[in-house]
Amino acid sequence: MKGIVFTEFTAFVEGRAGLDTLDRIIDAAVGESGGAYTALGTYNHREMLGLVDALATETGQTPEALMTAFGEHLFHRFAEMNPAFVAGLDHPFPFLEQVETYIHMEVRKLYPDAELPTIATERPDAATLCVTYRSRRPFAALAHGLVEGCLDHFGAPVTLRAREDLPGEGPGTAARFTLVAEGGG
Amino acid sequence: MSEDPGVLRRHLDRERRARQAAETIAEEKTREAFQANESLKRLNEDLERQVAERTAELRAARDEAVAAQKELQRSNAELENFAYSVSHDLREPLRMVHSYLELIRHRANADLPPQVADYLDRAIHTTERMQGMVRGLLEYARVTTHGSPPAPVSADACVKAAVENLELGLEEARVSITRDPLPAVCADSEQLARLFQNLISNAVKYRHPGRRPAIHVAARKRDDGMASFRVSDNGRGLAAEDKERAFQLFQRPGDNTAIDGTGIGLAVCKRMVERHGGSIDVESTPGEGATFCFTLPLAEGDAAEGGSAAG
Numbered sequence: 005m006k007g008i009v010f011t012e013f014t015a016f017v018e019g020r021a022g023l024d025t026l027d028r029i030i031d032a033a034v035g036e037s038g039g040a041y042t043a044l045g046t047y048n049h050r051e052m053l054g055l056v057d058a059l060a061t062e063t064g065q066t067p068e069a070l071m072t073a074f075g076e077h078l079f080h081r082f083a084e085m086n087p088a089f090v091a092g093l094d095h096p097f098p099f100l101e102q103v104e105t106y107i108h109m110e111v112r113k114l115y116p117d118a119e120l121p122t123i124a125t126e127r128p129d130a131a132t133l134c135v136t137y138r139s140r141r142p143f144a145a146l147a148h149g150l151v152e153g154c155l156d157h158f159g160a161p162v163t164l165r166a167r168e169d170l171p172g173e174g175p176g177t178a179a180r181f182t183l184v185a186e187g188g189g
Numbered sequence: 190m191s192e193d194p195g196v197l198r199r200h201l202d203r204e205r206r207a208r209q210a211a212e213t214i215a216e217e218k219t220r221e222a223f224q225a226n227e228s229l230k231r232l233n234e235d236l237e238r239q240v241a242e243r244t245a246e247l248r249a250a251r252d253e254a255v256a257a258q259k260e261l262q263r264s265n266a267e268l269e270n271f272a273y274s275v276s277h278d279l280r281e282p283l284r285m286v287h288s289y290l291e292l293i294r295h296r297a298n299a300d301l302p303p304q305v306a307d308y309l310d311r312a313i314h315t316t317e318r319m320q321g322m323v324r325g326l327l328e329y330a331r332v333t334t335h336g337s338p339p340a341p342v343s344a345d346a347c348v349k350a351a352v353e354n355l356e357l358g359l360e361e362a363r364v365s366i367t368r369d370p371l372p373a374v375c376a377d378s379e380q381l382a383r384l385f386q387n388l389i390s391n392a393v394k395y396r397h398p399g400r401r402p403a404i405h406v407a408a409r410k411r412d413d414g415m416a417s418f419r420v421s422d423n424g425r426g427l428a429a430e431d432k433e434r435a436f437q438l439f440q441r442p443g444d445n446t447a448i449d450g451t452g453i454g455l456a457v458c459k460r461m462v463e464r465h466g467g468s469i470d471v472e473s474t475p476g477e478g479a480t481f482c483f484t485l486p487l488a489e490g491d492a493a494e495g496g497s498a499a500g
């Protein structure tokens with residue numbers, strides 16, 4: 005997993021819970037020699053799962069809820085760092101429809117070693133968008149948060165009607181999010 | 190911020206290690222980029238060298254081809270001149286042989302034993318055939334050695350000239366000749382008249398025994414700047430397997446026992462058409478007639494108009 009996700013995560017924890025908490029979860033998850041993340045590096049995605057678990061133990065919240073909260077934060081950061089991806093769009097539907105075909109494609113050009121999921125979309129009717137996440141890694145909760153962050157970013161009257169976990173390569177590796185636009189598409 | 194100096198120290202330490210890691214990665218990436226750039230440069234130089242080599246090779250091959258072509262042209266010209274001089278120079282002694290044989294027949298005919306008189310007749314006949322062949326060969330060689338440069342000429346006028354030359358024979362056989370308006374072409378006018386004359390005389394020579402000969406000359410302007418001509422007759426026609434041979438020198442396919450000829454006419458036609466950058470061919474249904482088709486470059490003005498002359 006790219007370092008950018010880790011540096012954003014440590015900044016997220018420090019901002020919400022303080023440096024002491026960050027220090028403890030790093031110590032608990034990866035020991036004193038670890039946790040020196042740089043956006044240029046690449047780290048094992050299990051380290052991210054460990055950090056989130058440690059944060060859960062620390063805060064009493066579920067790892068799921070924390071990962072989703074981080075996803076929401078991460079979306080805003082992605083949008084800030086890559087204004088070109090959101091420029092010119094005023095609705096989450098067309099944006100989400102090009103994550104797979106454009107955004108993650110650009111990510112792969114920049115980082116050939118990026119480990120990306122597939123984000124498939126489908127419109128059963130004009131007012132509904134189904135976003136299906138599939139990955140070899142269990143980050144459905146992160147995808148959930150990214151979707152929430154996306155809705156929040158565009159501020160359009162769209163709600164996440166349902167999240168359905170799908171059978172995949174293990175728990176949390178596949179999920180479908182059903183988004184509905186209020187008042188018809 | 191934390192109050193705990195231990196936390197702060199560890200945080201600082203992590204940040205420092207992260208920075209070192211980032212620097213190492215950045216350095217590594219820079220080196221990679223530099224090396225990629227270097228190998229691109231090498232690749233580029235390599236490609237340029239290969240292109241230069243290939244260009245030189247191609248140029249050498251082209252020069253060689255041009256030289257070979259020139260050499261071929263030279264030896265062709267030499268051969269043509271040779272064929273021309275040989276046939277030209279053979280004419281005189283051949284004429285002498287013929288004259289002496291005639292003289293012998295004239296003076297001694299009554300005294301000759303019948304068998305010897307027969308041999309003499311055969312020798313004279315063979316000499317005449319040989320004279321025909323030499324004349325034909327000379328005509329064939331002259332197509333390229335003595336042709337005039339192509340110039341705009343009316344095909345109509347050339348057909349007229351051909352018909353005038355053949356007048357007697359045509360009248361005798363009660364031939365009907367019709368022609369459409371023909372375009373102007375870029376050709377040697379003497380050769381074009383000769384071309385029509387050979388085709389028309391063949392049409393009469395190889396007529397159907399049961400029909401009055403009818404000949405029609407038509408032409409069409411093509412988009413590629415060529416005129417395509419058709420000389421059609423209602424004669425005996427020729428079999429598919431004889432078509433190619435009919436255009437070869439001294440070849441007379443088909444049953445020609447009763448028809449005189451040397452097999453030169455169509456070979457000369459083909460040579461003349463090809464000298465002008467055209468081609469000649471024949472279509473035929475045996476027993477019904479033959480159509481000789483050939484192409485010649487249109488004259489500038491006629492080519493620009495495009496479309497088709499009546500056809």
Ligand code: HEM
Nearest residue numbers: 005006082083089103111118119120121139141143147150
């Ligand atoms: C501006 C928008 C976005 C940018 C720049 C972006 C970029 C990235 C990057 C750099 C990664 C890390 C790749 C790696 O770890 O090697 C990533 C992973 C991921 N992205 Fe996106 N992304 C964006 C939008 C989204 C959205 C809207 C979704 C969800 C619908 C999404 C879902 C994910 C998930 C779930 C992962 C990691 C999980 C896995 O490995 O399975 N991304 N993305």
Ligand SMILES: Nc1ncnc2c1ncn2[C@@H]1O[C@H](COP(=O)(O)OP(=O)(O)OP(=O)(O)O)[C@@H](O)[C@H]1O
Nearest residue numbers: 391392395426435441442443450451452453454455
């Ligand atoms: N219009 C035609 N119809 C049918 N057969 C033809 C026609 N024109 C030519 N041929 C055939 O093609 C052969 C070759 O013709 P070509 O004009 O070259 O020679 P030739 O007429 O036999 O002799 P030459 O023209 O030299 O006196 C002829 O012997 C004949 O068999």
Ligand SMILES: [Mg+2]
Nearest residue numbers: 391450454455
């Ligand atoms: Mg002839």
